[in-house]
Amino acid sequence: MKVSKTGQRIRTIAKKELIEFARDWRTILAILVIPLLLFPVLFILFPVLLESEAEERDLMELNIEIKTNLDSSEFETYFENSKLNIMYSSLQDENLSFISEGETDELRSLTIDAILKLEKSNSTFIYSLFYLSTSEQSLESRSRILLILEEWEKVEVETRIEGAGLDIEETLDPIRYDGQYLANDVATKGEQSGMILSLFIPLVLSVWTFTSAIQPSIDMTVAEKERGTLEALLGLPCSRRELLLGKWLAVGTITAIGVALQIAGLLFAITYLASTNLFSLPSLSALSLFLLFIAVLLFAIMVVAIELAIAIRSHSVKEAGSILGPAVLFILFPALFSQVINLDNIESFWFAIPVVNVLLALRELLMDRVVFDHIFIWISTSLIYAAAAAIYASRQFKREDLVTSIS
Amino acid sequence: MVEILLTVRNVSKQFGDLRVLNSVDLDIQKGEIIGLVGSNGAGKTTLLRLLSGVYLPSEGEIRFENGESIEKARQRIGVVPESTGLYSRLTAWENIRYHSRLYGVSDEFAWRRTSQLASPLGMTDSLARHTKGFSRGMRQKTALLRALAHSPHLLLLDEPTAGLDITSARTLKKLILKLKEEGGTVVYSTHQLAEAEQICTRIVIIHNGDIRGNGTVKDILEATQQTTLEGAYVHLTKDDARPRFEAEEKSTKISSWWRQLFTGKLPPTVRGVDESE
Structure with a gap:
């Protein structure tokens, strides 16, 4: 017999959670298939449907x-x-x-x-x-x-x-415009596409990151309490921190796959629209793409930790659901708010406000604007928020009343 | 020479204002089957959770052999909680393997051990099945296999025969006796005095968080001047048993008021009858 190391135990916990998750086809459908199809349906099928309806009306x-x-x-x-x-x-x-x-x-x-x-x-x-x-x-x-x-x-x-x-x-036309409206815009088509995408991608990504983590967070924590599986787990030779990290890794993986599939669906839809000359691919540098990934990652770390903490703190699945469901508004409102903030000459403090910082970072990066002052602020504050969320989650996992019946 | 496996010294456990265990002292010797007997809410499960490291004592200390803390000794403890704690979307073997891996045991070792133990329990064919449709008996057997797969020195069982049919309970008891023959140590909580008398080498009677009796059946009968274990139990637990508690939720004034707002009153006739009585 050999004693397993911390990393192995975390991996074992995460792997088991993922296997259990993958065996529930309804959850797979809700968290993985829907995000994959969301944008293609929205950008390709919906316009086709509208067009056919219009044709029908014309006849x-x-x-x-x-x-x-x-x-x-x-x-x-x-x-x-x-x-x-x-x-x-x-x-x-x-x-x-x-x-x-x-x-x-x-x-x-x-x-x-x-x-x-x-x-x-x-x-x-x-x-x-x-x-x-x-x-x-x-x-x-x-x-x-x-x-x-x-x-x-x-x-x-x-x-x-x-x-x-x-x-x-x-x-009828005494004052006349000389030239073509669109051709006189010095922004490239790729930049224009980035601008359009920056108006809704941060919103969709942030809301989806939050919502896709709700169900697995509840299932892996408070539902374990209700099913009585948590008590057996707490008696094992793994620390509560390892338990939290294993579960965090599993929820994070599920959320990441969901978000990645959503981006894949989005890219497919954009590529399709680009082929029809309705839209161009956004022009993004490799650095912008990398920073986009970092921004989503830091946001996910914070969100998943908070959701796990709230879920494990709850007394029942019902209670966790009724807290985490409406909590999406804490993402939605800042997301909507950050859409209307003018990015030209924006004050730096905006990039330090939780949630808003990542959303503004996504907006800037989608427009291929790499402003190092802003990047430094949103990365450092996001790291602080993610660490604070992780500490809070860790405290919740160390609570003794995770197993509550006293007999 | 008697070898002490586990020592519980002056251990108390408090949840808020509720003192669930009061200054418990207990030595567990190697090769013993100890029956923790008591009513609901007596403190049996709390003691088992303290022994498995799920709870930490509010006062006192628990030491494994060589003075090891429970946290370090968890590797050598196997636990079957009352709820069994099986994952329904995993097969019986996957449930066992999951815990074994967290115990740091290789899959080969766990499989060899599980195969040996599954046969007398009639579980060999069920190891590849998802536990979702398992009966209470099959769940208990799977949880027991899971707790034994890493060859623990101490096995903690919380009400293992509760809800089992006679045949399953008998099979389980046989296995526990076999473990004792092999030198294993078992702490076993139960409501059933007859069951404890049948398989335990020592009985610990817990009532309202106190140990009221501790010894062999003969010791307890002599100490209480009774002729039956039931008589001795009644003698030792004369005061009213407290109810089983759930950890109290912190309730704010607003939530109490809100709950009260939607709480109906008893029908007047029933109240009238109660009052007249």
């Missing part, structure tokens, strides 16, 4: 009513090819903004998708448009009618300008 034949005393030949050509079935009726002596009960019923029962009331006062056409905002068909009818009216108005304006002997372009 819809819709019923509208036009109430007017004008001769329809004045405007009906604009309604051609609009897939609108038009029912004409005369406008009674009424205020244009008035809608009768019968008309309301027609719109609510979807018999008619929109009602356009139109009249002419001197040389001005005046209209009102009634629709049901809770109906897709009605909204689509409204949007088609507004497009037609816009087109009609454009023709009418041009005709009147010409009639007055003026040049259309000079009259």
